[in-house]
Amino acid sequence: MLKILTFLSCFLCMINNFCLASNLEHDGWANIKLEHSLVALENPIFTERGNISIQSLRLGQAIVKQNPLTEEEKIHLRDLATKNQFYQIRSTVVASDGSESKFLSTVKACMLAEAELDDRLLVSLDYTGRVIGVTLIIASRSTCEGAFVPLSKLKEFTTSVYVRHSDVGPTPNTQSYIDKLEREKEARERGEVKDNRSILAKYWMYIVPVVILLMVSSMANPEAAAGNGGGAGR
Incomplete structure (x- = not known):
């Protein structure tokens, strides 16, 4: 990057x-x-x-x-x-x-x-x-x-x-952004940066696929879900 x-x-x-x-x-x-x-x-x-x-x-x-x-x-x-x-x-x-x-x-x-x-x-x-x-x-x-x-x-x-004559627009200050990323990376490697995010914010990329998989599985087997519901009623 x-x-x-x-x-x-x-x-x-x-x-x-x-x-x-x-x-x-x-x-x-x-x-x-x-x-x-x-x-x-x-x-x-x-x-x-x-x-x-x-x-x-x-x-x-x-x-x-x-x-x-x-x-x-x-x-x-x-x-x-x-x-x-x-x-x-x-x-x-x-x-x-x-x-x-x-x-x-x-x-x-x-x-x-x-x-x-x-x-x-x-x-x-x-x-x-x-x-x-x-x-x-x-x-x-x-x-x-x-x-x-x-x-x-x-x-x-x-x-x-x-x-x-046309005026040339200013050049984006990309170097400052690169320096900022490098400083943040070095701080994380030294353990100076603490992650205060919630569990959901940290691991959403793992949680969302599981939820989607459960929803798709439920939609693909409606009879099994109904049978389980009937069995619980008896």
Whole structure:
């Protein structure tokens, strides 16, 4: 048992070190194509918003290029805000290994309009550096205030990109448990540990099989049990 726990502790340490190394040493790039939906439809239609090029996932270095909104798009966005609808963004991520993945994110259109198109994109990575999520955030607003936003304020997006690495969880302290077992074993061998349990708690593993055997035997020979009962009556 102690050998198994020791091996498990070493194995968990190796996994933890591997994860840390992956986070610290792995680097790559990713291109993100941004599309948004400016009309409230059951099946939204996405149009191009811009592109983000993350040159270093480890350092979070990104270049953001986005299209200014046309007059028609400004009106659509303000209509979404007035009707308390959601603004949707779709991100298509192409990684350095050629893999492609898509992510959807939504915010209240009124929050985006009242923030005058100042938003944040949170790019989440797993421990290998693979993009596992792209989330749109309005940092300057937690709710809509109902303010009127002129179309002149809805011209261009000012977007900041943040790359978030996964945190490695703590390694279980298996060694302390192993040490405790060893101390208890040594104490039992020296006779320092007294067993204050009841007889039933000590020997239940012997008592239970006997009880089960008697029950099975009684159920298998009901006539013999009845005959014994009749004989006692005479």
